[in-house]
Amino acid sequence: MTVKEALFTYVLRIADDSLILGQRIAEWCGHGPILEEDIALTNISLDLIGQATNLYQFASELEENKRTEDQLAFLRVDREFSNALLVEQPNKDFGFTISRQFYFDAFRKLFFEALASSKDERLAAIAEKSLKETKYHLKHSSEWIIRLGDGTEESKKRIQEAINFHWKFTDELFFQNEIDTQLIDLDIAIPLTSLKANWLNYVVTVLHQATLEIPTNTFQQEGGRLGFHSEHLGYLLAEMQYMQRAFPNLEW
């Protein structure tokens, strides 16, 4: 595989994580538990979709403009998406939304910090930009984990359930294959395994502060990075891609 092809796949993974989670959180628009949270979640969604735009533009250039950024987002089927399973999980309730976000933000902050020194200038620039936003996201989700965990009996029960449920999708955030190896050798990609200890350390610290139990189940589910998704992604894409599928090339 050429470096360009490997980089295309690598960029798409990051972009797909941002887009799918951005779309998921956007489902809260108009449904937030309180007005401020409605605005917070849609702001975070906007940041993520903005990051996805920057990344898809880059990906599009890497494959010589074969597809535009919009085509990459709206005209690929589920098997072609390489987002982690975590980000496609349904919102369910506010606790599940925050738990998913917390695991992801904790990963993303470390990831962008490292990626900001990538040898690929474009990727480094996107990481540097996205990192500033991600710090706000992580503060938001971490504080909610603590409020809900150390809150009422009901909020504690529900956030613990969510934290336990999403745990099985966290290993996949550190998934690596030959694409990574090829790009790590060129100092373009980040060895994700090197981030794991810091991620775990941060997650455990916050969960402790939230008086929550650290999940103990060891089963881990993977597949998203290679296009094997849960049933939930299809429904999400059906809604997100409806306009372009029904009215091809439609523009606002």
Added chain:
Amino acid sequence: MVTTNEIWQLLEQVADPEIPVLTIVDLGIVRTVEIKDSTCIVTITPTYSGCPAMHVIEDEIKNALSSVIQTEVKSTLSPAWTTDWMSENGKIKLREYGIAPPENEVDKSVLFAKPTIVPCPKCNSKNTKMVSQFGSTACKAHYQCNACLEPFDYFKCLR
């Protein structure tokens, strides 16, 4: 032939579409102005990745310069925009408009850190509280003054 200085002056007339009291120069989103082969290349940078105003800003730059020179607008992400680039004059205009300008903020990695003290843009009281870290646009947080009860936007510090 128009000079880059004159172009900067024209760009100082272009208002930000979301905070019209500020110009794009006040905000620090115009990074460079170059003239090459009788075309002007203006490079801008977004405040946030998902800033929806970028396309409008691009059109407005072209409009503002259309009578003097042909213009191309480019976008760059690095170095990433920071509120440190906002002009002092811009901060004064923001406050007069009712939006508290960015303050030096505490480290975001500290959870439940005491929120930054943001003086009320209406009555100047420092007795204010943060309602939400996220406000009406990506670049703002939502505050309220405990003294005069005015709810206000705070242009949050981004570094």
